[in-house]
Amino acid sequence: MDLVLGAADRYVFTPYVYPATWPEDSFFRQTLSLLIVTNLGAYILYFLFATLSYYFIFDHSLMKHPQFLKNQVYREIMFTVRALPWMSIPTVMLFLLELRGYSKLYDDIGGFPSGWFQLIISVLSFLFFTDMLIYWIHRGLHHRLVYKVDRF
Template sequence: MSISVFSVLSAMDLVLNVADYYVLTPYVYPESWLEDGTLRQIISLLVLTNLGAAVLYLGLGAISYYFVFDHKLMKHPHFLENQVQREIKYAMTSLPIISIPTVALFFAEVRGYSKLYDNVSDSPLGWSGLFLSMISFLFFTDMCIYWIHRFLHHKSIYKLFHKAHHIWKIPTPFASHAFHPLDGFMQGVPYHIYPFFFPLHKVLYLALYIFVNIWTISIHDGDYRVPGALTSVVNGAAHHTDHHLFFEYNYGQYFTLWDRLGGSYRHPSPLMGKGPHDVIRKLEAEGKLGSDGKANGNVRNGVTCKEE
């Protein structure tokens, strides 16, 4: 599922201007390094991108892990030993690599090649344009991510890149960005290219990407509650859990639209009484969990899960 932690810094000229004014110009760079110099901007973007990625991933991930994630899921037979530490380690080693091509796109934005704008008056549709661009952003990126995600599941390349993310059969919020670097970058591309094709207010761009990061973490947080009327429309944690468990279903990011059109929709097993929590309750009732609250290997092999 899409990685978007870098995108919160996408209106990078705003972030770069603030960093230059308060920190970089007075305390870091010599006077001979002009603020609009190519090398200085690239170095600054690399530093800000990696710092922002770490803060967002660890900060939002920790909030979700401690206040939303149900820790009983760690009793599930497919929850790995030291999984949380492994998820964090994998993400934190991948993010700096992903930042390299990402910064190239940020640099293009800073240099004015995108359609990002500063003021509502710059939009031909005014305030209504903000609302329309928000909706189109969600539907455009959802469509692109569906097909990129599905492509990454193709048998000829799956094991090379995307399988690393499917190690986490019962993901925690920290699995949200634990991708192979190429996988993570490819699934982040739709967020970056949208403002090169469509006008978008810079502040709205930042707000959308904060939302994207929260959403990406939320579909890995094990909270399967979805309002009944939205179950068939919104791709929530329950849907994405089945993607991790059964591999070839529910590729979407926000909506179920493209899964339905592409024939890959699966009604979530957690909403049918057949999800991870139900497995744990059954094992507890049968006395198949050890004294540490975890199942042994034999039990793990007997729990339904597709191995790719």
């Protein structure tokens, strides 16, 4: 993320957004810049892939189902648009930690002590950990104290 933020600072933020008196390594400026870059990227990715998914993957016959709500697609888009800034806050905090040097992320393969092997193991363990965490969060959200369902 430091490479992306560096390019955004050099070509967009410094000449057009921030006054020249704000230092680029300021905590406040970095946080604000990361919020802008992360949210802009999230919206671009969401609308690009949601549009492609809607036109090429989504089964449009489902819209004729009796339980399909009026304006459901619009409502889901609006829900996502409102939720993305809140979801970006933990991401920005992690990006900020990485940017300020509190991570073990390497910019090139030579930074890994064991080379490609460690890179592959790191990627696989990251995917396993995040997938497992998402599963348990999803499962927890279906707990009866969180997700109340009216029963007949």
